[in-house]
Amino acid sequence: MRDISFDNLWVDGAWQTNATVAIDDAGDVRGISTDPARARAASARIAGLTLPGLVNAHCHAFQRAIPGWTQRAVSARDTFWSWREIMYAAATALSHEDLEAISARCYLDLLRGGYTEVAEFLYLHRLHAGNRGIRRAEDALIASAANVGIGLTLLPTLYQHAGFGPLPPTERQRLFVRSTTQYIDDWRELRDRLGGDGAVRLGIAFHSLRAVDLDTMAEVCAELAFGAPDAPIHLHIAEQRSEVEDCIRHHGLAPIALLASRAMLDERWALVHATHAAPEELESVAAAGATVVLCPTTEADLGDGCSEVAHLLDAGGQIAIGSDSNVCCHALSELRQLEWSERLRREQRNVLTSAVETAVADRLYAAALAGGWSAVGRRVVAGAVGGADADGWRPRADFVTYDAATGDWAQHPPQNYLGSLMFAPATPYPRDVMVGGRWVIQDGVHAHAAEIDARYRATLTRLRPALTRALEQH
16 A cells, blocks of 8 residues: 655546545555645655546557548548548558557557547457468557556457448458357457456447447347456447438438337447437437447547537436547547537537536546546546445546646636646646556656657558558549
8 A cells, every 4th residue: 555645636526735545556546635644644746737547438549550641632522431441451451560569659649648548449350461360459459558558448349241231341341350159259268368457358349330230239248248247338339420321221210229229228338429319319328327439539530520419418428538540649639629529510618518517628527537437347436536435446546647837727726727738729748647556657758658659650661652552542
């Protein structure tokens, strides 16, 4: 057991000065004290502004390599679907070593961006490039997360069809395809291999309703429930208008309404995007206790549209945020974009507030904190960090600290601290980051940053011909 004192710590949505956090050997929080004597006796004192770490609830790490390649028009009217072809080309070109190098850089960027846990939505489960034959992509991601020191929730993803019907997968999609039996066997093998390793959590994912039919989803959930009754379940849903229209054409219901009609939704489900979900569908998500994972910068980059997040929050729904394609790897920027998109759409300011919480930044951070940990099958005690709940469960000691030279927060009263960080003219980066009681960034330095960056740059150089050819084909 050790005590660490924080000058300014965000606890239950409010700032506490000289708060002392007791951290046990497992890296969990045992409690918080405001006793000055205990603060003076603490083993370390952390100056600055400290927030509990956020979960990146939806990430495709390999896509960190392609944003620079997708900002040039390849057709008269670029869409998500034209972007997807460039993404497929990158996926096809990757070796195991490439994926490890790219994901390590991605995870380092996420750590520097205020995330302490990442949920990796992995449909690229095998790699053909290189001279080593077919290798499991999961191993590259596990190694990268361990090297960086970020928490990892691995979401092996089932992908079977190109569209409703079902349509057979395209040649490039075959890299992602597994039979139902193969997916279940692979998932169990991975669970057994991970054993009791608390560093990696394991969940279940289905690419989308267009890629996996409902009967198959139900079968997989039933088969895996015996060994993992609490495993989170993730699903892309209602991201594109055409997806919603196709779902209605084939099933007579929009995507979330279709899930609800089968009574499949509960608190284990994390629905990614829900961009074109109707208000009544979002109300059903809220009623079921499921989480909607929003990826505002990716949704803006791909031209997806904006979800009815205000309606979801007002209905008591739960949200998380994700970096998705990793065009942005910064948590506060993701939350800022969420609010800004609403301002543009509604032509008003400070949209995502409530009668109880009038500060945009504070409401969004609290929502993303609770929803993010829920999306990976964990909880946040009393909305932030603190002692054990009634079941004896304790939160992990994950903290992100910004110093007084970061932004203008130190010149503001406490009620403006978080808003001044989230809406700072210059993107704020933390000085110190703790994951599971261990400092992984200190004084702005990560021990393996230079090595990670060098491998990543070499990988991009190697991939350049393949991505150039992909653009030329369009």
